[in-house]
Amino acid sequence: MEKKSVLEFRGGWRFSFVPLVVFFIFCILLFLVYLSYDMHALAMGGFLGLLIGAPFAKDYKKYWDSVIKGIASPNSVTIVIILFIIGMFSQMMKDSSASEGFVWVANKIGMKGGMFVAFTFLATCIISTATGSSIGTMFAAFPIFFGSGIALGANPAFLAGAITSGCIFGDNLAPISDTTIASSSTQTYRDKERTAEIAGVVASRFKYSLVASIAAFVIYLIIGGIGGTVDANVGALGDPKRLFMLIPVTLLLVVAVVSRDLFKAISVGLVTGIITGLATGIFTWDSLFASSGELGNHVTGFLPTGVESIMSTVTLVISVFGIMGVLQAAGALDLLVEAILKSRMGQTVKGTEVAIGLGACLTTMIFGGVTSASILTFGPVVNEIGNRKGIHPYRRANLLDGFVNSLPVVIPFLSVFVFISVALSGVSPVAIAGGLIYPITLFVTLVFAVATGWGLRYEGENGEQLKEPLSN
Template sequence: MQKKLDLYGGVIGGLVPLLILVIGLIWLSVEERGGTKPFWACAWIALSIGLFFAKDKKEYCKSAMRGIGDKTGIVIITAWLFAGVFGKLMVAGGLVNGLLWVGMTTGAQGAMFTAIVFLAAMLFSLGTGTSTGTCIALTPVLYPAGYFLGADPAMLALAILSGAAFGDNLAPISDTTIVSAFTQGASMKNVVRSRFPLAISAAAIAMGVFLIFGGGGQVSALPEIQAKLNPSGALMLIALIVVVTSALSGRHIIESLIYGNISAAIIGVVSGNTKISALFSIPESRGISTGIIEDGINSVVGAIIFAILILAVTQILVESGIMRRILSFAEKTMVSTVRQAELFIIGITILASIPISANAPALLLVGPSIVRPIGEKFKLAPSRRANVMDCAVCTVFFILPWHIVVAAWYAAVVSAAESFHITAPPITSALYNPYTWALLLVLIISVLTGWNRKFESEEDAVDFEDKIKTTA
């Protein structure tokens, strides 16, 4: 039995670290200064002030260290390290121009090109695991290209944002996929397999919307973008196939990411898009990057440190009994069936994601301490808990303007529009993001009907059958 952490002020004293953290995150997010690095200070202040409410200061520090040393957190951090490098390798290998080539050589115009842009963004975000990176990388080329090929400006821009949301929701290397899976104790194989029907159903609905409403503009030539076409970049999708295939075969996500990293590096070098020296080399002077590997690791440092701090704060909340009280209240007042449990998971996840400008931290806040205990009480399979939580966080999050990805997407749209002297839609167009609304609809239907729901016994049986087939 874990020792309870006693705090002065009881429940109020226990809530102090959480309140300080959330207020800081909301403040930075509303001021459009949010991000994993700016969030560091909020978590640091929360931990520091919380110490003075602890009756046993030594036990408080031990509690924080137990959170930091949690094996779930270690897996998440390690996976992020390799996922960060993988994303950089995919971009360096020419994936952007490869997808541009796919889109521009089809001869599609208007609504059809908007649909192709959505598909390209889906593939890019699946391959890199970053929704923000997808918007930043693809918008400068695909938005003006679609504009001059007769696409509706608002729907064209939303096609990129929707595709980015799809990859964030499904990619095995996405931070939300990694966090949702490992905070629920789920294997990546089960998560990706069972989440695919939900994500692809929402994508199909969104694709229909883009095909119906994505056209209406005027077609004209754009030779500047035609000059950037490079089909060899599309070969980088092979590396994505390697990662997904390995993960679905039951191999550990770290192992799968290493195979993907090696494949991406080899394909990039063989295709001529990446130089070996770009991967790693001795820099000319101290402080300069050693190459893509260092850049990839550096790209996730902010998220890793914030995750460590969040895990420390969450552990203190758990050991102080605050989370147990919240769960007890929920179970007595609104959660008495498995359907209500899943609806509660959706609600608490969306609620946590609304004020915070990054979605992985929202999952870290509610995943281990609220979602997992409630799901376990109703015997929901780990993958089902992870899927309900991850799908929920990828809905409203992708329509609110103070969130990092929406802000980055709109900045890229405005920049591309200014570069080619074309119009940009208002940022409020994000509120109509087809994929996220479709995903919310699919998720609610799944909960109400029981479609795609699995329980622990069912998942254990499937895992046992897979093990028998593997050894046979």
């Protein structure tokens, strides 16, 4: 077998982690010092890390060849293409203000207190699944649900927690979510040529999300109204017309699960969404694509804006895959994988899954709750250790995505989700952390799945799911 040419560093292979360390420092600086969730700035930290790490390499050209190889990898390119396409659908759903339809339903039915909090959790679950953007949904949902919910007797901390929890649900489950795409695209089959199909991952993930969300819904229903008071002057809230935008969402999800082809599903969702929006008056033709008429002929509309809005995430993906290219070329990831496999946990399938859960949680805490960066960083390690134990890529992707969206996003002073919730609601970080029920129930659900083997499947010779591992 031909020995791979290893990228060597002055001071040893540990210096290959310099770009990652610099990236981590910028995570801390942005989220803990500046309290800013700026993906462009975070990507800048990644690229700056690559520049700082370059002089430590013995072969400067090989170092940058490794960066380019990482960025040009099939996984990286696949994620970038998918992100650009889903950006348009995501922006369409944001611009449709579908959340106003849910507020209208709640007000007409007479939902108050804990019932409204539980309903808000359910509504934001649907909206975030439709948009595939947890942060985007938070900025859209808080102004509509939070003020209305307080007037309807909701507890502020639990209401803020319910909105954020619903957004995290969509981040975890939506086929167009960046974390779903990243967790699927970083997990390959044995042949190393195919990545886990996004629709297949979502279909197999649904049971975990469903159990955790039902538990969270019941808890919000019981305690969501504690301490809240109903405003006697509550008037007409919401807009029922916005509910029509659930049609493209439903069709997208159905096509994705049935065909297991995300590009086909996005096409159906985008076309039906445009038709539905125009037919109901939610959109005009200018809502799709138009010139602003300003100097320079700036183009507006959710189609170009959708591509523009996803650029920050794309730049982050490119920078992280560049860092991964360096670590791969230096053999650092292989050494980390070997260390895990040789540890006590790595001796068994259950121990390997425990290592996946612990590693995913730790990496997410290090990156301040930035789940996409965490998945892109730790995903290759999960792929290697899981592959060696024959664990199906669907299962690996589910554990990876599930654990990063669980306890790590609850920690008050290390979670970007908590920071944004505080900024949008004015509720204290500790109070909001206590109201984030879904990430906690998701963590419990996944721990149960690992402990009992619920949902564990192995990869067959042709990539099929097996209940028992293939015999060597």
